[in-house]
């Protein structure tokens with residue numbers, strides 16, 4: 001068995017265009033949803049693209065959120081402060097996002113789905129926790145989170 005290059009989650013799902021497609025569809029659903037529309041009705045026109053860039057960077061893609069969009073982990077967290085999210089809203093957010101991932105045909109292999117769900121669970125629960133406070137727990141120079149394949153490894157091994 002030779003050396004092999006492990007693809008990033010960003011590569012595996014098809015890159016930034018796919019993530020932008022995902023978040024565009026997702027926020028369209030959000031704005032049609034009774035529970036989430038009031039939470040997101042004032043979001044900026046760049047919101048979907050910024051979230052796609054954030055996730056792409058966490059998934060090992062280009063540094064678009066921090067370098068092109070001028071964001072940071074602390075800035076992302078800041079958007080959730082004082083928003084008073086709760087478990088019902090988080091669950092709706094999760095289900096609409098996963099539904100969007102299926103509808104645009106993101107990879108459905110068990111390993112990718114495990115990594116995607118693990119990240120979304122982690123990130124969405126942190127968003128809810130941060131929404132109950134108004135002081136940002138993240139230092140301005142804190143690094144971006146990084147997410148990989150986790151314990152399952154990946155379908156990329158091919159053997």
Ligand code: HEM
Pocket residue numbers: 039040042043044046047048050051054055076079080083085089090093119120122123124125127128
């Ligand atoms: C992995 C999970 C999550 C990630 C990566 C994420 C990422 C982001 C990012 C990058 C922004 C800033 C967008 C911009 O620059 O315009 C943002 C804003 C926001 N997020 Fe999240 N988020 C997550 C989970 C959630 C959840 C679960 C909720 C609610 C149920 C939520 C509600 C919001 C709201 C209300 C804003 C601000 C909208 C506004 O500007 O009016 N987020 N999020």
